Amino acid sequence: MNQKNLIIAFGGVSPEHEVSVLTAMQVFSALENSSYNLVPLYITKSGHWLGGDALSNLENYKDLNTLESMCYPVSFTKSEMGITHLTEQGNFGLFKKPISVPVYAVVCAFHGSEGENGAFQGICEQYNIPYTGSGVLASSVGMDKVKAKQLCEANQIPVTxxxxxxxxxxxxxxxxxxxxxxxxxxxxxxxxxxxxxxxxxxxxxxxxxxxxxxxxxxxxxxxxxxxxAINPLMEINCSVLGTSETCRASVCERPLGSMETLSFEDKYQRGGGAEKGMASADRVIPADISPELTDQIRSMAVHTFKTFDASGVARLDFLVNADTEEVYFNEINTIPGSFSFYLWEKSDLSFAGLVNELIDIALKKHQAKNGRIRSYETNLLSEKAATGIKGLKGSK
Ligand SMILES: Nc1ncnc2c1ncn2[C@@H]1O[C@H](COP(=O)(O)OP(=O)(O)O)[C@@H](O)[C@H]1O
Ligand SMILES: [Mg+2]
Incomplete structure (x- = not known):
């Protein structure tokens, strides 16, 4: 039986490492009964790539040293046929074959740093494998607040x-x-x-x-x-799902901070229990704002998603002056915590439905990329062609 191997990639050298583990566990449980063979790819806090069955159980993350000792190093490799595999690494004798599975697609469940800033996405591009979420450009511009603001300003999206x-x-x-x-x-x-x-x-x-x-x-x-600083501040977030060609906005949420600035503690450590991931943070869904303001923010969210050339699911965060209702773009999260599923549930899309849609988008983007001419048969360095290149040592 040829099962499709869906790689769930998560963890990473990031302050949001634990949040990423939670998102990944939500993906494992949502796709438990799917037709995919779910394969974990865990990047440790020190940047090692690990594989192993122990990685799909949240309980095991209570003691990271023991967990790591139950796993084995992995990396992407290309077979002679040019097919990318996730392959066990190490010195193997004659009698052991390394575990190696052909990659069908990768679900990027990282948050923050190199899992979300385009670096991991670039590796997937190099290995020519489908991966969920935004590509290299949107991921890296989205991670840089200064460049993100400049891009918005150039596209008539208000910023502070x-x-x-x-x-x-x-x-x-x-x-x-x-x-x-x-x-x-x-x-x-x-x-x-x-x-x-x-x-x-x-x-x-x-x-x-x-x-x-x-x-x-x-x-x-x-x-x-x-x-x-926006004062008095009201924060409103909205998620967008799709590609820059076709996408739609979710309902809006109003996150509640205990102070004016939502801290790391507010977001992840207060109440609710870590297992629920981002859904446990205090929030009002749908946001208790006027229909006019809701429409304005949803259409700004779609326009911003397209401006960044984002794909998959993103969460667009806005700062609103609560007195004047002036709206400013604050940031784009190209891999939002828990994929913002709690905003899509309200639009009748389950977590599993959301992840399946992300995989679909990834496959279509990959197909479109491979459908275009990306290399040329002629070797420009061949003896005949190189005669035309001036100034090169050895060229005629
Ligand atoms: N211009 C601003 N005016 C008022 N509060 C702000 C402003 N920018 C950010 N904040 C507050 O700080 C929080 C974190 O800032 P943000 O830009 O979202 O950074 P991060 O990427 O760390 O989430 C926001 O959720 C908001 O509560
Ligand atoms: Mg923020």
Whole structure:
């Protein structure tokens, strides 16, 4: 029997490692009775790629050292026929064959860092395998808050006024930066450009607080963003599913923070129990806002998804001034926690239905890529062709 091997890729060197484990476990349980053979690909906190049956059981993650000792190293390999496999690595004697399965598709269940910023997606492109979610471009621009804002500005998507600078700018021109920041007017928000989970994000009211927040944020990132704080703030998120050609928006949610800034603790550690993943965070669904504001945010979400050339499922986060109802793009999460399933459930799409749709989109994108001419038979370096290339040592 030729079962299709669906690789569930998760974990990674990321502050959101545990959230990714939860998303992956949700995928395992949703597809338990599907026709796929579910194969875990776990990237440890130190970046090792592991395989093994123990990885599909949440209980085993309570003790990571024991879990790792129950697993074996894996990597992608290409067979002579050009088919990508997930293959056990190591020194094998004559009598043992490494475990190796041909890859049908990869479900990317990472959150944050290299699993979400295009690096892992680039590996899948290199191995020419279908993978869920956005491609390299949307993933990497989406992870960079400064570049994401610039892309939005160029496409008439409102963003808060801000300035950005690198550590070397701060060292050399601190006074100028502080003056420019003061012109934006306090309160301001300081953020590392490409982190997440609210790490290093701080609202500041004075120059002294700004200096302190900047020094702290530089521990996490060499590029910072300082932007005008929206006050009074209402956060509204909306998920979009599809491709940049055809996509649709979910209902909106209003996440509730215990402070004005949603912290890592609010998002993942407070109440609810970790097993429920992102669904456990406090939120109002559908968001308790007017139909007009709902429509405006849903259409901004679709426009932004298309602008980034995103695919699969993304969550678009907006900052709303609660008094004026002015809406600003805050960020795009190209692999949202728990794939934002709790927003799609309200639109009658189950978790399993959502993952199946993500796989479908991945397969179609892969097919479209392979349907186009991507290489040329002529060897431009062959003796005959190379005569035309001037200035090359050895060319005539
Ligand atoms: N301009 C802003 N004004 C007011 N609050 C903000 C602003 N930007 C971010 N925040 C608050 O900080 C939180 C984290 O910022 P965000 O940009 O979403 O970073 P992260 O990628 O870490 O989630 C937001 O959820 C929001 O509560
Ligand atoms: Mg956020």
């Amino acid at each position: 006024s801000s300035l950005d600078f690198y550590e070397s700018d701060w060292e050399q021109h601190q006074e100028t930066i502080l003056n420019e920041a003061a012109l934006l007017e306090f309160p301001l928000v300081v953020k590392p450009s490409s982190l997440g989970s609210s790490i290093g994000v701080k609202k500041v009211d004075t120059k002294e607080e700004l200096i302190e927040a900047v020094e702290i944020a530089f521990r996490y990132d060499a590029h910072l963003l300082v932007e005008v």
